[in-house]
Amino acid sequence: MSLRWALIALLTGRPMTGYDISKSFSTSVAHVWHAPDSQIYPELNRMERDGLLTSVEIPWGKKGTKKEYHVTDEGLARFREWMESPLVPQRQRDPAYLKAAYFDFADPAAVREQLREQQVYWEQHLEMLERTRASLVDRSHPTLAARIEKLDEHEAELAVRCKVYAYDGLIARARSELAWIEDGFALVEELSG
Amino acid sequence: MSLRWALIALLTGRPMTGYDISKSFSTSVAHVWHAPDSQIYPELNRMERDGLLTSVEIPWGKKGTKKEYHVTDEGLARFREWMESPLVPQRQRDPAYLKAAYFDFADPAAVREQLREQQVYWEQHLEMLERTRASLVDRSHPTLAARIEKLDEHEAELAVRCKVYAYDGLIARARSELAWIEDGFALVEELSG
DNA sequence: CCACTCATGTAAACAGTTACATGATTCT
DNA sequence: AGAATCATGTAACTGTTTACATGAGTGG
Numbered sequence: 001m002s003l004r005w006a007l008i009a010l011l012t013g014r015p016m017t018g019y020d021i022s023k024s025f026s027t028s029v030a031h032v033w034h035a036p037d038s039q040i041y042p043e044l045n046r047m048e049r050d051g052l053l054t055s056v057e058i059p060w061g062k063k064g065t066k067k068e069y070h071v072t073d074e075g076l077a078r079f080r081e082w083m084e085s086p087l088v089p090q091r092q093r094d095p096a097y098l099k100a101a102y103f104d105f106a107d108p109a110a111v112r113e114q115l116r117e118q119q120v121y122w123e124q125h126l127e128m129l130e131r132t133r134a135s136l137v138d139r140s141h142p143t144l145a146a147r148i149e150k151l152d153e154h155e156a157e158l159a160v161r162c163k164v165y166a167y168d169g170l171i172a173r174a175r176s177e178l179a180w181i182e183d184g185f186a187l188v189e190e191l192s193g
Numbered sequence: 194m195s196l197r198w199a200l201i202a203l204l205t206g207r208p209m210t211g212y213d214i215s216k217s218f219s220t221s222v223a224h225v226w227h228a229p230d231s232q233i234y235p236e237l238n239r240m241e242r243d244g245l246l247t248s249v250e251i252p253w254g255k256k257g258t259k260k261e262y263h264v265t266d267e268g269l270a271r272f273r274e275w276m277e278s279p280l281v282p283q284r285q286r287d288p289a290y291l292k293a294a295y296f297d298f299a300d301p302a303a304v305r306e307q308l309r310e311q312q313v314y315w316e317q318h319l320e321m322l323e324r325t326r327a328s329l330v331d332r333s334h335p336t337l338a339a340r341i342e343k344l345d346e347h348e349a350e351l352a353v354r355c356k357v358y359a360y361d362g363l364i365a366r367a368r369s370e371l372a373w374i375e376d377g378f379a380l381v382e383e384l385s386g
Numbered sequence: 387c388c389a390c391t392c393a394t395g396t397a398a399a400c401a402g403t404t405a406c407a408t409g410a411t412t413c414t
Numbered sequence: 415a416g417a418a419t420c421a422t423g424t425a426a427c428t429g430t431t432t433a434c435a436t437g438a439g440t441g442g
Binding site for chain 4 (some may be wrong): 257
């Protein structure tokens with residue numbers, strides 16, 4: 001259900017077509033919420049049907065049109081409702097921890113290899129998060145820039161702080177994963193030694 | 194698919210009935226992988242059909258029987274295969290971060306309330322993780338105790354270290370969440386001030 | 387005999403993944 | 415002319431959640 005709110009959140013910045021949204025979801029939004037095209041387009045249609053969005057047909061090329069989605073008052077009200085409703089704690093379901101608990105069942109070399117892969121992944125992820133955080137602070141981030149255009153300086157500052165706060169959480173998580181992976185290398189030495 | 198491996202992982206400790214497993218999944222295993230009864234029983238049947246488990250009918254009371262599941266060699270081999278196969282990085286999909294990025298859309302009092310709830314949840318969760326970690330270190334944890342009975346002291350020590358390592362990761366994550374929530378309280382002061 | 391635990395599921399709905407499908411437009 | 419991008423999906427499948435269903439055994 002959160003996909004719905006992630007879509008509204010994005011569209012409060014500026015109206016977008018399904019394609020624009022889909023591109024955002026494969027870049028910056030993906031840090032907070034991932035979804036493939038095949039989930040986005042049908043959900044946009046359902047949201048329009050439910051009155052949370054309206055769409056404007058925009059000519060594209062000679063014959064084609066594209067649909068630009070706008071958040072309705074109803075959509076914004078529902079978004080606020082969700083924002084203020086209690087957050088249900090996520091159930092733990094991360095294969096990395098499950099595997100770690102049983103590292104003694106696997107070949108230490110294979111474990112080391114997996115740790116290396118995870119390390120590369122999280123290092124790249126962390127770098128991306130830090131780049132995005134910087135683009136929020138200096139307000140060069142395109143979606144943020146579009147959003148804060150409509151706001152006064154005080155409101156803009158608060159909007160930026162919230163986004164930076166979210167990224168700080170993600171960055172802390174990434175660092176914590178990397179520290180844990182580092183400890184994993186020490187553990188695997190014991191397993192093979 | 195990881196449910197399957199979580200089930201085998203648990204059953205490598207000792208043979209269990211569906212009910213035992215289901216109880217484990219609502220207590221200690223839930224720290225690493227959550228699943229409800231309605232997912233566990235059908236999966237056990239599929240795993241038996243696929244030759245990963247065998248079951249022994251055990252009389253229960255006067256008329257009834259219960260099924261005790263044992264991991265087969267095939268099951269153990271497949272588990273090792275999974276353990277040594279690359280770990281696909283989890284896509285980010287945590288409503289807490291999505292909400293945080295848009296805190297400026299919500300009433301600060303509502304945000305503060307949610308932060309408090311999250312704080313209570315993570316504090317309790319952390320306490321439970323630390324209790325479980327302690328029971329692994331002193332080897333009083335029932336599933337672990339059953340598992341290490343079959344092992345020599347060196348192997349037992351390694352098995353314990355792996356489980357402790359997994360819990361250390363979960364504990365670090367919980368602490369990181371709590372620190373982030375703490376920062377959230379500071380942020381919400383700015384939003385309402 | 388009543389409540390609780392033990393025991394095992396089914397059914398429907400929802401969320402998410404993977405693979406496939408198609409055609410127009412713009413850039414080189 | 416061909417490649418890349420813009421644009422929008424459908425279909426089949428897997429995984430997860432929620433609600434419901436049922437009955438035997440055990441302890442007070």
